[in-house]
Structure formats: structure tokens, C-alpha cells
Amino acid sequence: MPDSAGNRLAVVGTGLIGGSLLLRLHQAGHEVIGWDPRAETRDLGRSWGLRFADRLDEAVADRAVVFLCGPLVALPEILSEVAKATSDDCVVTDVGSTKLGVTEAARQAGLGHRFVAGHPMAGTENAGLASARPDLLVGAPWVLCPDPAVDPVRYRALVTLVTDVFEARVAPMEAGFHDEVVALSSHVPHVLAGALAGAVARSPVREGVLSLAAGSFRDGTRVAGTPSARTADMALQNRRAVLRQINLVRSVLDELAGNLERDDADAVLSQFESSRAVRLELLSRRMSRVERRFDGATDERSFLVAVGEQGGYLTDCSVEAGTVVYRALLPEDAPVTR
Known part of the structure; x- marks a missing residue:
């Protein structure tokens, strides 16, 4: 793979993340082409002056780097198509929120030696190319998995592309470690936001809650506004790790509930102090x-x-x-x- 400057690149799937990648690469002057299964998305991109192919194989042919940004459930089939349409010099990466499954799918497609599993940790509750921004990934953590099967030269070049062009910070993680981390840092927060909003939907005081909802409720349920199919796909694709981390959260909630039932003020305060310390560490x-x-x-x-x-x-x-x-x-x- 050549130096990242001047590479020919393709972005497959141009929703919020893929569209933001495409806009950034175009803005940086790279020779980049997009593809999306929806004709209306391709037409929107072209109206913005972006180059789009009508067929997946046309988009990825003769590319040095291909970003796969479609739904997790669609990636195994797309990986197989990309493997047939690209040369052995092409590096393939993805942006999905789970890594073990897609890494195995890449191996089965014959891409294991040139597939770098990736996950940029950025986004909003909105979706689609219309919500994309070229600066969405600036300063964001971007996981790139250093799989031992991948030539280090390919990995280094992708690190350089991510840090130089997108101005993101690369978090190098093994696939299994990543899946446990994002289960607790991203997937379970989606689950909890959905659970909190779902509890309000079933509550006899629903209308009162919605009328008085302030910052804590809005912040706590923000990601419940994410398209439901995307959230369900994310949770199901990483379900084993998500279930393990849900059980951990459940144990903390059970402990807090027990302390409240016993009216143990010291224990309740201690739990909240421990939680506050983690939040403060995150900020500083x-x-x-x-x-x-x-x-x-x-x-x-x-x-x-x-x-x-x-x-x-x-x-x-x-x-x-x-x-x-x-x-x-x-x-x-x-x-x-x-």
C-alpha cells in the first residue's frame, strides 16, 4: 500500500459515518468514490459534487483503501463482494461497533491478511447522508485492531491516514477487548437509555414525566433517539459482551437498591461518590x-x-x-x- 497521500479510496455505505468520511476525504483532496445501495442517497451525494458509483464493484475496483460503513448485519456479504472486486494491494477496513464477528467474516472471505477492523467512536442520534459532517471524527477515538495476520505496513498506513486526514486519535485494540469495552461504554448506555424511556412509556405518570423532563432525563435518554434498527443490530451483533456488561450494571443497581431498602445512607453515599469519581476522571x-x-x-x-x-x-x-x-x-x- 502506498503512502496515504494521494491514495484512491472508496467509501461503501454513506450514512452518517460513511458520509462524514466521504466528505472529509473529498474536502482533503483525495480521489474518493462513494457507493450506497439507495439511489436517493447516491443522487444526494452527486448533488453535493461528490463522486458516486452505481455498483459496488465499480466503486471499489482499483482502490488502495476501502471503508465499509454499512450495517453490521450486511458486512459478511459485502466483504465477500469486496474481496472479489479488489486487488491484493487494497486495504479494507470497516467502521462497525463490534469487531470479533466482522474479523472472522473477513477471514472467511479471504481478506484476513489485508483487513483492519476499525471503529470510529463518534456519531449523533441522527442518521443518513443528510446528517453527515466532514469534521465529525476530528478529535474522536478511532479503534484500529492490530491483528497479527495483517502486514504491519498496511496497519501503519491506515494509522497515518486516520491521524493525518481525519485528525482522529487511534486506539489500537484487539478485537475481543474492543467488544467488551464498547459493550460497557456504548452499547449498554443505549440499552439503559432505551430502558429508561421504555419505563416512562409504561408509567402511569408518563405525561407528568414528559412535562417536567429536564437535563438529566434528556441527557440520559438522548441515544434512545437513535434509529431503532441500528441500535438493535448493534446489541444483537455484540450480544454476549452486552449481556455480560448488563449483568455487571444489574449487580450495581441491585446493590444500590438493597442499600436504599435498608436506608443505609453511608452505603448509598459511598456508591454515588465512587460513580462521581469515574465521571470526574473522564472529564479531567x-x-x-x-x-x-x-x-x-x-x-x-x-x-x-x-x-x-x-x-x-x-x-x-x-x-x-x-x-x-x-x-x-x-x-x-x-x-x-x-
């Missing part, structure tokens, strides 16, 4: 800049996995005189920073 986490150089791919991958597991991000990747250089941000107390 102290990070350190780290630079690492590698001549061997084995140590390189170990470093990448450690960065992801310890809550860090890659901010840059370059090759200098045959040496790979990563620059990263890591929590100050992370072992890899020492």
Missing part, C-alpha cells in the same frame, strides 16, 4: 506524551496492544530511515509510559 484525565521506535514487528504489536489496554491513543505514525516511530498519549500512571 491527565495524559502523557510517549514516543516509541521499533525495528521489529513483534515488539511493535505488543506496544500497540498495551496502548489500547491501558487507555491510550496513537497520535502519529511515521517511518524514519527504516525505523517505525509511534507517538502516543497515555494516562500518566499507565505502565507503558514508564
Whole structure:
């Protein structure tokens, strides 16, 4: 794969995320083409001056990088089509919110050696190309899985593309670790938002709740406004990890309910203080800049996995005189920073 500058790229599926990728790449001057199964979406994109193909194979042929941005449930079939229509030099990546399933589907399609599972952690409750923004991914965490089957050169080039063009922060994570993390950080919040809104729908005080709903209810149910099919697809595709994390949340709720039943003020306060500490850490986490150089791919991958597991991000990747250089941000107390 050549250097990221001037690459020929394709974006398959141009909803909110795919459309935002397409707009950003077009804005940056790349030779990029989009494809979407909906003719009305292709027509909208063309009216904005974007290049669209009418067929999937036409969109991905002779491309250096292909971003797959369709629904998770459709990815196995799309991966098979893309494998047939692209050359062995083409790097394929996706933006889905679960990684184990799509990684296995890529292997079955014969793409395991050139598929980098990805997940940009950005979005809104809105959907479709009409809601896309070229700056949607700026500053956002973007997971890229450093699978041992993938040539490190391909991985590095994708890291460079993501950090340079999209100005995102790459979180290198193994697929299974990613799925557990997003289950608790993204999927379960969707479940809880839906549960809270669903409880209001069944409540005899429903109208009163809606009339008095303030910031806490609006914030807590915001993602319940996400298109239902997308949320259901996300939860079902990662259901084992989601169920494990739901059980963890349930245990915390059960503990809180028990403390309330016992009127144990100290225990209730302690739980809320523990929760508040996590929230405050999220808002004020102290990070350190780290630079690492590698001549061997084995140590390189170990470093990448450690960065992801310890809550860090890659901010840059370059090759200098045959040496790979990563620059990263890591929590100050992370072992890899020492």
C-alpha cells in the first residue's frame, strides 16, 4: 500500500459515518468514490459534487483503501463482494461497533491478511447522508485492531491516514477487548437509555414525566433517539459482551437498591461518590506524551496492544530511515509510559 497521500479510496455505505468520511476525504483532496445501495442517497451525494458509483464493484475496483460503513448485519456479504472486486494491494477496513464477528467474516472471505477492523467512536442520534459532517471524527477515538495476520505496513498506513486526514486519535485494540469495552461504554448506555424511556412509556405518570423532563432525563435518554434498527443490530451483533456488561450494571443497581431498602445512607453515599469519581476522571484525565521506535514487528504489536489496554491513543505514525516511530498519549500512571 502506498503512502496515504494521494491514495484512491472508496467509501461503501454513506450514512452518517460513511458520509462524514466521504466528505472529509473529498474536502482533503483525495480521489474518493462513494457507493450506497439507495439511489436517493447516491443522487444526494452527486448533488453535493461528490463522486458516486452505481455498483459496488465499480466503486471499489482499483482502490488502495476501502471503508465499509454499512450495517453490521450486511458486512459478511459485502466483504465477500469486496474481496472479489479488489486487488491484493487494497486495504479494507470497516467502521462497525463490534469487531470479533466482522474479523472472522473477513477471514472467511479471504481478506484476513489485508483487513483492519476499525471503529470510529463518534456519531449523533441522527442518521443518513443528510446528517453527515466532514469534521465529525476530528478529535474522536478511532479503534484500529492490530491483528497479527495483517502486514504491519498496511496497519501503519491506515494509522497515518486516520491521524493525518481525519485528525482522529487511534486506539489500537484487539478485537475481543474492543467488544467488551464498547459493550460497557456504548452499547449498554443505549440499552439503559432505551430502558429508561421504555419505563416512562409504561408509567402511569408518563405525561407528568414528559412535562417536567429536564437535563438529566434528556441527557440520559438522548441515544434512545437513535434509529431503532441500528441500535438493535448493534446489541444483537455484540450480544454476549452486552449481556455480560448488563449483568455487571444489574449487580450495581441491585446493590444500590438493597442499600436504599435498608436506608443505609453511608452505603448509598459511598456508591454515588465512587460513580462521581469515574465521571470526574473522564472529564479531567491527565495524559502523557510517549514516543516509541521499533525495528521489529513483534515488539511493535505488543506496544500497540498495551496502548489500547491501558487507555491510550496513537497520535502519529511515521517511518524514519527504516525505523517505525509511534507517538502516543497515555494516562500518566499507565505502565507503558514508564
